[in-house]
Amino acid sequence: MASFLSILPAVSARPIPRAFSLTRPPFQAHPNMHFKNHRFAVNFSYAEAGVSADSKSNTIDVVADVKSERIVVLGGNGFVGSAICKAAVSRGIEVISLSRSGQPTYTGAWVDQVTWISGDVFYVNWDEVLVGATAVVSTLGGFGSDEQMKKINGEANVVAVNAAKEYGIPKFILISVHDYNLPSFLLSSGYFTGKRKAESEVLSKYPSSGIVLRPAFIYGKRRVDGFEVPLDLVGEPAEKILRAVENFTKPLSSLPASDLLLAPPVSVDDVALAVINGVTDDDFFGIFTIDQIKEAANKVRV
Secondary structure: OOHHHHHHHOOOOOOOEEEEEEEOOOOOOOOOOOOOOOOEEEEEEOOOOOOOOOHHHEEEEEEEEOHHHHHHHEEEHHHHHHHHHHHHOOOOOOOEEEEOOOOOOOOOOOOEEEEEEEOOHHHHHHHHHHOOEEEEEEEOOOOOOOOHHHHHHHHHHHHHHHHHHOOOOOOOEOOOOOOOOOHHHHOOHHHHHHHHHHHHHHHHOOOOOEEEOOOOOEEOOEEEEEEEEHHHHHHHHHHHHHHOOHHHHHHHHHOOOOOHHHHOOOOOOHHHHHHHHHOOOOOOOEEEEEHHHHHHHHHHHH
């Protein structure tokens, strides 16, 4: 039963307000300024009386660290989105979050380092969001009627992908979902068709830099209406058990819907770190399975 809940979305489907506001941006950037190198050097020299101008002692090398990445997280106030924002900030990456609820009500040192924008992808002024970004990360998804799921899981992401492409953003990362070996009639629901439509758009618009992560049940401490739900109390032991017995359960993996019980849950921290790996590693693109998400996270964790 816990594994079936794994397809819970990173952002719940709720009516989308049209209001848009920008809260306390901590930085300003020139619209055409994109930093891709991690460091730059400045050399200059001066001559004093009695000192040769070509003396090696006259050259001063200045090496300055520059934040080379700026990411936009769609749904950054949600369960997965907030973990991504936190992981990015901790690694010196500038972060903008776009979500319907704007800035979270809880506090934290990392929260103050994110630019929180209240709005949604259908009505947002992308000039206020995408300029200067080097990657867009979408955690958009939700449940509801078939049409609602197609809209939030599919159309909303398609709009975001096309906006990112139009603005010349180099990378797009989509948090999708494992298919659980479900039979085709279940995969035809609005939830999965929406997700797969979004995946297709990412991979077609970003064939050599688009990233699709397909985790199963994502566990961690999830905030719901001001309360913290410790999903890790179920997810973490389940992951350890399923990984310990996976050599014995592999023969069952071909059975329809078998992964509802056998797919290992994924830590929200692993998903966040896999995203960071995608942001910083230009050789990281394509579709990533549960095990590959874990591997990508470990690269960053080390």
